Amino acid sequence: MDALYPRLLVRDFDSAARFWSAALRDLLGVEPVKVLHEHGYANWDLDGQAVLVIFSRDAMARTVGTEALPPCAPGQDAAMLVLRVSDVEDAVRRLAGHGATVVAEPRDRPEWGPDLRTAHLRDPEGNLIELQSY
Numbered sequence: 001m002d003a004l005y006p007r008l009l010v011r012d013f014d015s016a017a018r019f020w021s022a023a024l025r026d027l028l029g030v031e032p033v034k035v036l037h038e039h040g041y042a043n044w045d046l047d048g049q050a051v052l053v054i055f056s057r058d059a060m061a062r063t064v065g066t067e068a069l070p071p072c073a074p075g076q077d078a079a080m081l082v083l084r085v086s087d088v089e090d091a092v093r094r095l096a097g098h099g100a101t102v103v104a105e106p107r108d109r110p111e112w113g114p115d116l117r118t119a120h121l122r123d124p125e126g127n128l129i130e131l132q133s134y
Contacts, residue, residue, distance in 0.1 A: 005050040005082035007130070009057045013040040016054050020044070024051060039111065053082070064103045064120050064128065080128040091131045092119045099124045106131075 010016035017035055024030040024044050030051055035042040040056025060077060061067040085091040088106045096102060104120035112118070119131045 005053055005084065007053040007055055007080045007082050009060050009077050009080060009128075010040075010054050011057050013037070013042075013054065013056045017042045020052060020054060041112070050082075055080075060128075077128045080130055082130045082132060085131050085133055088117045088119050088131050088133050092121065095121055095129070095131070100129065103128075 008016070014037065017032075017037075020042070021032055021035075021044075024032075028046065028051065030044045030046050033043050033045045040059045041054070043053040044051045057077070058067070060080070061069070064077070066077075083091070092102060092106060100121040100123055102119065102121050104118070106117060106119040109116045109118050113134070115134050117133050121129045121131070123129060
């Protein structure tokens, strides 16, 4: 199934994980599905659909090659749209054909999850997009 997932890129993962765990529990009754402190990743789902994902800005900066920039530089991303697609390579080709710029070529990410494949692009405004398939 193709889907869109909201993702916040955070500077202080532990604080953000504590905040969003409490906030989503209190507001929506949603508990985290996965919290991986060693990878700076957490997600909350409701009925199988993502409510929110948080990911460490440092980890994403390493992924897209901006780790040499200061952590609060305009080039460091604060948010990202994640599109789950059936074929990452095909989706990269199609988005690039619409004007997106590839910043991280398709690759397998076993450290993020079994059978996960991703690519990262920027739309014409510079917004970060992750394409992923399982």
